[in-house]
Amino acid sequence: MRPKLTDVAEKAGCSPTTVSRVINNYGYISQKTKDRVYAAMRELNYQPNTLARSLQGKQTKMIGVIVPSITNPFFAELVAKIEEQLSDDGYKMILCNAEQDSIKERQYLRMLEANQVDGIIAGSHNLDIEDYRRFGLPIVSFDRDLASSVPIVGSDNYQGGCLASQALVDAGCKHIYFIGNPNKTGNPTFYRFEGYADTMAKANLTVHTARSAFYESPSAKAAALKELLASERKIDGVFCSDDMTAILLLRVAKNLGIKVPEELKVVGFDGTQLIQNYEPDLATIVQPIGDLAGMLVKLLYERIADPSKPLAQNSYLLPVKLLKNQTI
Amino acid sequence: MRPKLTDVAEKAGCSPTTVSRVINNYGYISQKTKDRVYAAMRELNYQPNTLARSLQGKQTKMIGVIVPSITNPFFAELVAKIEEQLSDDGYKMILCNAEQDSIKERQYLRMLEANQVDGIIAGSHNLDIEDYRRFGLPIVSFDRDLASSVPIVGSDNYQGGCLASQALVDAGCKHIYFIGNPNKTGNPTFYRFEGYADTMAKANLTVHTARSAFYESPSAKAAALKELLASERKIDGVFCSDDMTAILLLRVAKNLGIKVPEELKVVGFDGTQLIQNYEPDLATIVQPIGDLAGMLVKLLYERIADPSKPLAQNSYLLPVKLLKNQTI
DNA sequence: TGATCTCTGTCAATCGTTTGACAGAAAAAT
DNA sequence: ATTTTTCTGTCAAACGATTGACAGAGATCA
Secondary structure, eight states: OOOOHHHHHHHHTSOHHHHHHHHHTOSOOOHHHHHHHHHHHHHHTOOOOHHHHHHTTOOOOEEEEEESOTTSHHHHHHHHHHHHHHHHTTOEEEEEEOTTOHHHHHHHHHHHHHTTOSEEEEOOOOSOHHHHHTOOSOEEEESSOOOTTSOEEEEOHHHHHHHHHHHHHHTTOSSEEEEEOTTSTTSHHHHHHHHHHHHHHHTTOOOEEEEOOTTSOHHHHHHHHHHHHHHOTTOOEEEESSHHHHHHHHHHHHHTTOOTTTTOEEEEEEOOHHHHHHOTTOEEEEOOHHHHHHHHHHHHHHHHHOTTSOOSOSEEEEOOEEEOOTTO | OOOOHHHHHHHHTSOHHHHHHHHHTOSOOOHHHHHHHHHHHHHHTOOOOHHHHHHTTOOOOEEEEEESOTTSHHHHHHHHHHHHHHHHTTOEEEEEEOTTOHHHHHHHHHHHHHTTOSEEEEOOOOSOHHHHHTOOSOEEEESSOOOTTSOEEEEOHHHHHHHHHHHHHHTTOSSEEEEEOTTSTTOHHHHHHHHHHHHHHHTTOOOEEEEOOTTSOHHHHHHHHHHHHHHOTTOOEEEESSHHHHHHHHHHHHHTTOOTTTTOEEEEEEOOHHHHHHOTTOEEEEOOHHHHHHHHHHHHHHHHHOTTSOOSOSEEEEOOEEEOOTTO
C-alpha cells in the first residue's frame, strides 16, 4: 500500500495538517518540524497523491499536446523539445496523435477536458474554429489561426517562402515550381506559397504549382513527382513545402538522370536535425524548432497563470533561416 | 463552470446516486430513467470528472510510456502505434522521453507512480533492474530484461542478426563488419551481434566490430565510418545495428567513391516506414512495429487486469524479416 | 506584566465522485 | 392476498489530500 499523508504524520509525530502545511509551505512551521516531516517522507518514500491534490483545486500539472502525426520528423522533434521543457517544469504531457481525423481530434479535446489538464498545445488542424472557441481551457496553437482568444506560434512561413524562392531565382532558375498543398487558407503551406508567389511576381516569373497533400502516401507522391519531372522538362527549380517531399524529388530526379543542382535546383522546408544529419546536401528553410517549442510553452504558462489577461499579441512568427547546400 | 453530477441529477429530476448508477451501470435502473439521465447529460454536455472517479478507486486509464528518444524514427513509429491502440481503448498516454539520463528516468517513474497510472510501457534502459523490481505498478518492457516479474516484448534480434549476416555471406562477402555497440549484455544490439558472430563462425569468417554508440552525434559517427572505410579497404560487407547508421555509411561510401553494392554491401536494422519510404534502396531487417506495439499493449492490459497472475511467458520475441534491396 | 509573534495542533468542510446500507413504492409472480 | 422482484430514492462514508477557523503553547518584545 502506498503511504498516505496520515502515515507520514504518524511517523513524524505530528498532525496531518502540519504535514500538509510542510508540503505546501503554508502557515508557520519551524525548521525542526519541517526536518522531521521531510525525514518521515523520505523514510516512507511518500509521494502526495496528485489525484487528490488536483481534486482539491490544485493544478493537475498535465498538458495536452495534439499533433497531426508524431512519425513526421518535424513534429517528433517539436514534441521532444516541448516535452523536455514541460518535464523540466514539473509538467506531464499527454500526447495525442490526431492524424487526419477530426472526430478523433474532437474526442481528444473532450478527453483532455475531462482529465482537467491545465492547458493544451494544439498543433493539429482538423477542427473548426468553433470547436476551439467554446473550449474553456487555456490553449496555444501551433501554426494555425484558431480563434481570437488563442495565441498562435509559428515560423514566419511567408518569409520562408520568399527566402527559398529568392534563392532559386538568385541561382538562375527560370521555371520554378512550388510543390505543396496550399488550398486551405490559414494553413502554413498557404503562406509559404504566398511568399513563393510574391517572389515570382517580383522576378517576373510564372507561378507553377503541383499539389501534394500532406496525407498522400510517399509512393503516390513519388509517382506524381516522376510524372511531373518527366513531362515538364523545362523545370529548373523546385521549392518543396516540406523536406520529405524534397527528398522524394531528389530521388526521382536521380532515377531520371536529371542532375542536381546543375539541371534542377531544390529547396525544402523544415530543416529538422534528422534532415540536417542524414540528408546534409539538401538546401532548406530551417524552422527554429527549439524556439518554437519554448515560445509555445511560455505562452501557455502565461495563459494558465491568468487566462483572462488579454493577449499582448495574437500571433508570434519566428524567423526562419535558409540553409544553403549542394542542391541549390 | 463545468456541470457536475448533481447538476445532471437536478436536470433529470432524480438523485445523484441514480445518475452515478446510470453512468456506472450499477444496480437496477429502468430504461426510462436511463434515457432521462442520458438526455440531461447531453444537454449539459456533462462529463464525469476523471480525477474524482479515480480517487474513488476507479482506474485512471492513463499509461506511462517511457522511450529513450522520440526523435528516433523507430521509437516515433512504435509510440504512434502504441498511442493508437491505447486511445482506441479509452486510455491516455503520458509520454516520457528519457534520453540517456538515468536520473530523469527515475524521476519519471516516481512521477508516474504519483499520478496513479494504470501501467507502464518501458522502452528505455538506463536504470538498474532494482529500480523496476520495487516498482508496484504493472509494467511491460520493450526489448530489455528488467526483472523476472516484468514481461519482455521485442524483436528476435538474434534471428535478425543471423538473417542479415547470412544475406551478406550469401552475397559473397568475405570481410564482413558489424557496426553497433554490443557492450552491454541484455541490450538488443548485443543479440544482433551474437547472431552476426554465430553466422560468421559457421561461414568460417572472422568477426570484425566497429563500435558505434547510440548517443554519439551523427557527424561523429560519420567521421568514424569514413576512417574505417578508408583504412580497411578489404571490407566488402557491413551489418549495421540500425538503419540510421547504415544511411551514414552509404553516404560515406558514396563520398569515397566506393560502389554499393558492387564493392560494398550493406544491411541495416529496424526497417521503419520512414526508411522504407525515403531510403528504399537499403536492405534491412524489418521489425514488426505494429505487432510489437500490439503485444506490448495486450500484455499490459493483462497485467492490469490481474497483476498477481503468473506470467505465461516471460519473453515474447517476434520474428523479423529481411528486406532484400539494392544495397545487397 | 501584558502584548505580540511564532509554532503546533484539532476540527470540519470541501473537491466530485462511487458505493454499500437501507427503505419504500410499484410491478410482477405466486 | 401475499411474496418476490424491480425500480428509485435518501443517507453517509470513503478516496487523499487542502485549507480556513480557532485555540493554546512557548518565546520575544515593550
